[in-house]
Every structure is written in structure tokens, then in C-alpha cells.
Amino acid sequence: MEMKTSPAPASPTHPALPAHRELFYGGAWHPAHGGAHWECFSPTNGSSLGICADASDADVDAAVQAAHCAFPAWRDTHPSDRAARLRQAAARIRQHGGDLALIDALDCGNAITPMKGDVENAATQLEFFAGLVTEAKGETIPMGHGRLNYTLREPLGVVGRIGAFNHPFMFSAAKMAAPLAAGNTVVIKPPEQAPLSTLRLAELVGDLFPPGVFNVVTGRGKEAGQALVRHPAVAKIGLIGSVEAGRAVMRTAADTLKPVLLELGGKNALIGFADADLPALADAIVQGMNFAWCGQSCGSTSRVFLHESIHDRIADMVRERLAAFQPGLPQDPDTTMGAIVSAEQHRRILDYIRIGRDEGATLSYGGTVPADPGLAQGFFIEPTLFTGVQPSMRIAREEIFGPVLSLFRWTDAGAMLAAVNAPDYGLTCSLWTRDLATALEFSSRVQAGYVWINEVGRHFLGAPYGGFKQSGNGREECFDELLAFTQTKNVHVRY
Known part of the structure; x- marks a missing residue:
């Protein structure tokens, strides 16, 4: 029996939720082994968003086997045909963009x-990589008369x-x-906290x-x-x-x-020098914290x-600019800051705010749940600002993944740089100065x-994105990401 919830009509407050809540593989929907499932709840008010299939090892194996069987034909599909399908997927995503955004708003x-x-970003990336399908090229290597040596990207x-x-x-x-x-097949595992938009993606482009x-x-x-990571047929x-x-993924x-x-966490720095454009710097500090995502962003500064000359x-x-970010219902187009994704994450962030105060940092703004009774059933936290933060404090060293911003005062550039580089993370950094040197x-x-440099938060498609140290490996959003899903074969011919 298929597990479905009736699709709700599209409206400003309730999206057309995915009708299928099963596993999608081999071009069809399949219930999880034994009918296993769990119920999804909205972090905005605790309301049920329906059930989703809970895949077991056997279910993952079935999906991987379907992908494995489909690989030879997809690998041999003409690159222009692969590109055309990706562009069609982008068009369908744009056609249903409003509902897809609303599903994520209620689910995460x-x-x-x-x-x-x-x-829009997802659709643009599909088109970007569709345009690169013929660029995964090999090269010829001189070997002298009577010999041809070349490489293939497969x-x-x-x-x-x-x-x-x-x-x-x-x-x-x-x-x-x-x-x-690049010619691979894919098995996508969406986050358990917010799987519904990926199921809707499968309905739209499958x-x-x-x-x-x-x-x-x-x-x-x-x-x-x-199960997906350890499967021997997953390349x-x-x-x-x-x-x-x-x-955990690397170990398995x-x-x-x-x-x-791997694109992992960050404890990212923004550095304001004495000669910076102060209004632009203040705007960037708030923008870089990604309060629109409640600070739940790996790249948040x-x-x-x-x-010290500009700190105060x-x-x-x-503080003045933080007033623009008031928690509200995420499905409202006027909301500037929504809900934390889960009760567990909500408690974790509040714990870090308490830790910051206990360690001696000054809570300069926010730091509590909003008083609005209309938000009482959801996981909301006000934008939070700490001043007087020291590099040794936990809120200075550990990724909070919430709307918690810390200000540090510096005088010596060498000591400041050491503090900036101290965490095990190394994803992003923003520098604000008028001095080019x-x-x-x-x-x-x-x-x-x-x-x-004098910019923050923005990604530029085609520019490699990724981290140093424990913030991950590899680069995405660029040509290198395409090549990362290929392998090089050398062919030597004597003639």
C-alpha cells in the first residue's frame, strides 16, 4: 500500500504538499520495508505535515541497485541530451517555485x-552544469612518433x-x-528534519x-x-x-x-579595520550573519x-539594524526571520546563549524567545548579539548554528589574526578596509x-566554494564540482 497524504490546495498559508511520501527509485514510488515511517511536524507551530517513509538498509540497497542498473545507459547518453533534461528540470522547478519555497518554509x-x-539558485545551478556537459575533456600527451597517448574523463x-x-x-x-x-546516476538522501520539498522535487522531475x-x-x-555511504555500489x-x-561519513x-x-561547518570571521566604511560595515555584519535563515548557515560570519577605534x-x-529582524511565521512574505528547525536545535542555541552569559560575555541584544503569543508553539529565538567576547569562550570557538553574533575588540593585528585562525574551521572570511594592501x-x-573583501555572504556561480581545515574538502558551485564526479582514464596507443 502506498503511503500518501492528500495534496492540500495552494494558498498563502498552506502549500501543495507532496502527495507521495514513499521512496522514489527506479522511476516509481515504493513503500519502505515493513511500511516503516515517521511523522513530520512544522517547527512553526508543531502541526503535523504528514508522514514519510523511513528507509532501511534493504530500501537503500534497492534504490542503489536501481541507480546502478541505470548507470550504463545514462553514461552513454549523448551529453546534449543529458543537458536538455537538466534544463527541463530547471524549467519545472521555476514553474512551481512558489509552492516549493512554501513547503520549505513550513518544513524547515x-x-x-x-x-x-x-x-531560483537550484534552477540556475542545473542550467549552469547543463552548459558544462561537453567540458569534461581529456588531453593528449606527446609520446613521439608512432604513439598516441590521451586521457578520458569518465x-x-x-x-x-x-x-x-x-x-x-x-x-x-x-x-x-x-x-x-557528468553521466552519473544519483541517490539523494534529504534531511530528516525537512524532507518534503525533495519528495515534491521527485514528483516534479522524476x-x-x-x-x-x-x-x-x-x-x-x-x-x-x-547504508548509502557504506554501500559497495556507491562510487x-x-x-x-x-x-x-x-x-562519520569519512570513517564509513x-x-x-x-x-x-564534504561541505561542513564554519566558525567564520568578519574583520573590520579602522579605515572601513562604517555604515557599509554595519550592514555587512548583519547581512553576513544570515539572520534570514536564523543564522543556520555554514557560511555565516x-x-x-x-x-578598537570603531568597535563602539x-x-x-x-543593534539598530537588528531591529529589522523580528521572528515571525515563515509563510508570511513580510517575515524577515523564521523559526529554528527543531526542538533539539532550539534548546541547543538557548544553551549556548546561557553559556555565553555564564562565561562573562555581555548580552547586548535579544537572546530570548519572542513574547508574541502567536509564536508560542514554535521554535523561535530573537536575533542575539554578544559583546565583550574573548577567543577562549565556547561561543567563540564552537559552531552554534543559530542567530548568535559575537563581537571582539582588537588592537594588535597579529593577535587578532591568530584568534581568527584559531578554530578548527576555515570556511569563509570577510575583510573590510579601504586599503588594498x-x-x-x-x-x-x-x-x-x-x-x-568589502563584500559578504554572496556566492558567485563559477567561483569555487569550499573550506579549509575541518570545514570540508573539495570545491562546489564551479567547474571543479563537475570534474569531482569524474575519473581519469589514460589510453596509450602504439600504431
């Missing part, structure tokens, strides 16, 4: 307006992609683009690809993800998640020596280092994979 709690940006096989809860739809739709463009090329398995807990895993999840993948592509003025300006010097000395 993020405000609907930035979620619409996520949908797809890997079955690729597993595991997404995170902060951008559920984007991480499913956008991250299938490079593997499929028929565009031959059966088994695009597959989705949902699961609660670690079983489905671990590579891509994960977006926490450092702890990345370590080691048993089959499969490569991994949650540690702000301000030269900037702190006042930041200072900007270029510090951009080469900060330990981060993605550095902005």
Missing part, C-alpha cells in the same frame, strides 16, 4: 522570501548526496546537477530522467545515510552537514575506499573582529577557503 522554518531565492557510477536542513530543496535539486551532467537515474530515499536517524558520497557528520566510506566531497560605534549601529595581505593570511 526559514522565511519564504529567501526560500524563493533557494529555488563518470564514476552511482553518487550518493546527503543534504542539510537549512536549505533542503536547494541542496537536493542543485547538488544533483553536477553528478547527472519523469524527465530514465528510471533509476534520479532517486530519493528518506529516513529518520542515521540508518539510511549510513562517491557528497555531504553537506556538520563536522561530526563529515567525520573508508571501508570501500570511496571518495567523499558569526565572529566579528572590530578595531559599530556595535551601536549593529591590507586587504590583499590579510586575504592571503586568513585560513579560509572563501574570502570576501
